[in-house]
Amino acid sequence: MRTWLALLSVLISTPVLAECPLDLGHGTGIVVFSDLYMLALRPDPLRIEVGQPFALIMNVCTKGGDPAELVGVDATMPEHRHGMNYAPTLQANGEGRYRVEGMLFHMPGNWEIAFDVRSGGEIQRLTHDFVVK
């Protein structure tokens, strides 16, 4: 019972869950944190296949729960130090919600996606690694 009450208090005291939801549906969102920002992202389609285009559905927030601006997205293979052959485009849907089109991983292996985010001030880069096979 005490655990439930503690969990409830956390939920009530965390406005980000209401203002900038990290659940993108299907219970599959990936959450990436920095000291200032939180990103939730979900590939569309869910499974990233080598050589097949995919999009990213994203919510971009400050740690305080306010919407933040997604400035750019890119991906590289750190081992080989090359990027994608495609330039993704960002579609802003308001309130920190974005759809990133034109992603394509053309080789199997480790890919690092970089997200450039800001909220009025300097741009901060957050990254997340994907392994595609």
Added chain:
Amino acid sequence: MRRLLLLVLSWAVAGSPAHAEASLDWTAEEVRAVAAHGPWPPAPVRDASNRVWGGTAAIVLGRHLFEEPRLSSSRRVACGDCHQAGRDWRDGRARGLGVVELDRRTPSLWNVGYQHWFGWDGASGSLWMQSLRPLLDPREMASSAPAVATLLREEAELACGYERAFGERPGADNEKVLVDAAKALAAFQQTLVTPRTPFDDFRDALVAGDRTAAPSYPAAAQRGLKLFVGRGNCATCHFGPLFTNGEFGDTGISFFVRPGEVDSGRHGGIARLKDSPFNRLGPHSDDGSGAAGTRTRHVEAQHRNFGEFRVPGLRQVGRTGPYMHDGSLATLGDVAKHYSTVSPDRLHSDGVPLVRPLGLTADESADLVAFLRTLDAEAPPLPPPPPLCP
């Protein structure tokens, strides 16, 4: 994962001693890598930009147009003269021959319907766009929209075939009729799918943990396959059931087509793609959703694209030499030697290079070639085309 491990274990320990030599041990990682090269054949990939894709009448029209020399300005050159049915849909020459000798090899058309980019430089984003290129190229068929449209309007059989394929007689818009002819050509070419191969049987058996199929797959081919998915690093680019990731790479072949003149490869291909009114973003695409244009919309030329050429699929590779985009390597043995000794200085890379000298021994090269030859299969001859309008 557990199931995969069990399959691998059962593969390694089951079976009779007589099969031991023919059945190498395969790690779970190797099985996963081999599994990615199948199953074969994959489901057809519908081209939403071509409204007659898969249409029987369009396929028949395309087949007739493919062998139609009157599509060329000289009325003597057909698509099928370079992409010969009896030669695995290529000409066997190091460099193609149109009105003049070309700078690149004529690629085979096997499995072309599964591709996303066409031509060695990917200057075409659809098969119908690619089919227009040799028709209009002054070095090849040297035709024009008015010439092609006039032929389809005035030749009764072709006009009838067009009407069956497209539901209307060829109209007065020359460019539209030209593009429709290319769409029928594409509909035919999309039917050119290679048969299953000895590799496919082995791959399926390996994935299923079925040892009974192993002895029919040569040990040398198994060793070559291990090199292909392992130390050789071949499967990074020659990925998936088609044995290509569908993209482009620099393999250390010379850029020069003749002294002082270079082939810019993918770099120039992207520029031509973006400039063409026939790309998937243009008015001739039949895709109302725009989804079919995703690759064309987002592809971006980068400096490293200079000298990159399309990664070819490897099915029927033993039957479709010579090799590389310029036909400069005559045999699969030459290809193995090239990747064994390619100069790292020629291949600029800031990170771990994708192509690096493999230093294969003679036995390893022979194993790699033995594996590649298991990607070949004898295709049944194509029956004569049905009449356009019986």
